[in-house]
Amino acid sequence: MARTAVVCGAGGFIGSHLVKRLRREGYWVRGVDLKVPEFAPTAADDFRTLDLRDPDQCERALRIPGGVPDEVYQLAADMGGMGFIHGAECEIMHNNVLINVHMTHAAARLGVPRYFYSSSVCVYRDMRPGEPEMAEDGAYPALPDNEYGWEKLYSERIALAYARRTGMAVRIARFQNCYGPEGTWQGGREKAPAAICRKVACAPDGGEVEVWGDGTAVRSYTYVDDMVDGIFRLTQSHLEGPVNIGNPEYVTVDELVAATAATAGKRIRIRHVDGPVGVQSRNFSNARIESLGWRAAWPLRRGIAATYSWIATQVDMPGVRIAV
Template identity: 65%
Template sequence: MKRALVNGAGGFIGGHLVKKLKKEGYWVRGVDINQHQFSTSEADEFLLLDLREEENCKKALSVDHGTFDEVYQLAADMGGLGFIHSAETQIMHNNILINTHMTHNAATFGVPRYFFSSSVCVYRDMQPGEPEMHEFEAIPAKPNNEYGWEKLYSELMAIAYSKKSDMKVRIARFQNCYGPEGEWHGGREKAPAAICRKIAEANDGGEIEVWGDGSAIRSYTYVADMIEGIYLLMHSDLEGPVNIGCPQYVSVNELVETVCEIAGKNVHTKSIDGPVGVHSRNFSNARIYSIGWKAKYSLKDGIAETYPWIKAQVEKNSAAGRK
């Protein structure tokens, strides 16, 4: 039986990854600073550890009779645009510590395969209609936020350790991931969850607030597709960063329209000041396509799975507030 360590197992993508690995027959240890807030972890063992501390990274990696076959490093201090643009020092400080200690010790422990979750935030601002950007074009670097700079540095560090050890490193640059059991309120939620929550809370014919004019263009990747991409990439021969994302690009306004369609509501938007991020993103998925991955969920398909879950959370939260 293969053994896998999932750092960030209490988080959204990490929690879903644990489930995938268990289905594939792994013995899994999950590690996070918090338990998963929406479900009980399916990991065989779950350790509450602050991975900013090097000794805790060593504890996470320590296992009887050898080492882990695979380590998935998804632990990070992160969130949606609001959080990324208000917690720059916190993000850079915490994530660099986590990645420095975990990457170094995974190589020292002799881990054969190491996965690092990066982000398309490493890329520069793009304009709508620009040609697809490939992974190598992230350098010369010009990320539009500190989260992107932290991810880019951590990528390079992982690659450097792979050159100095026998550890095979796989790096995925995630596009916006969404789905059930993710952050949906509190400031760390991403756009699909935030829009789902606002529309669930709104009356039919009501109004919701949207940062900016709604023209910013993004790709949103459903969590099941992302998990499959992670698993295929980890077991592939692809070295260096790999983009993973749904090729369907939509504006924030189109995202709102899609959620409204699934919710069966007619909701108007009001533009307000707030962090919008880059104007557009358009990335090549050729590398991940080369190993047989393709997104199976359209935005409408994914929202159809996500909106009912978030609506249920809104109703549960509202009922608790009335007690």
């Protein structure tokens, strides 16, 4: 008999890719979201449009033919890139806390055996460039840089409290920046790799792109196939407590632009402008996820090549209006 899963946030970028992976693994999958995937049909066996801020709709999401799913993957969130995170603090905290309080409670009450929660490295404090790797316990004493990070940290604690109380197996991943094809690439909610790919695709050879800040902020960017592989391995594993998942290849924002320009075969000038940057640096240990045999298989240049090719195709589609 096929194993069953419900993916909350299945209309989003990572969630829609996760549905495809679970289907390849032989699962029967229900996808749940406020919206269907934007760029490709859902791969879910059953897709429900539900508002998971509502407790009754959370329970409806989890009641599948034959009972409750073997696994729930909770990725539903109101989120976006740094501009959105800094400009929508109240919406993020209100909507995401409601989703996570009600979904965790519903899963535990209905007897879901295994529950995955998608957290973020935004739970960590700012770091200095070159600072030693931070393990998961470095999130305390808590000092996230933004309200999204505080909400994620609180929601982790909700999930862990229900695990202690009910015995539900909870697995928590702290995502680093994720990118790849079929992700949001314009409109204000896109992440840095997608925004840079769009800007470079729209710029002529020898042209100029804007970058928020001075371009020295250090980040790691994880290709979506690697992220989904980490999610799946972690959920099947024995690992309790939060687990970092991210590519150990760190670059500055200016280096990200250079890699994208090289992929495009263009000479690109950078103009630094004021804008929300977030923390100055990131550097996290992946030892826990690597203990499961996981390794990032997509180096940045390979992942950017795949992402740029897809976004350049979107930019060139007839009738598409571009917000550069």
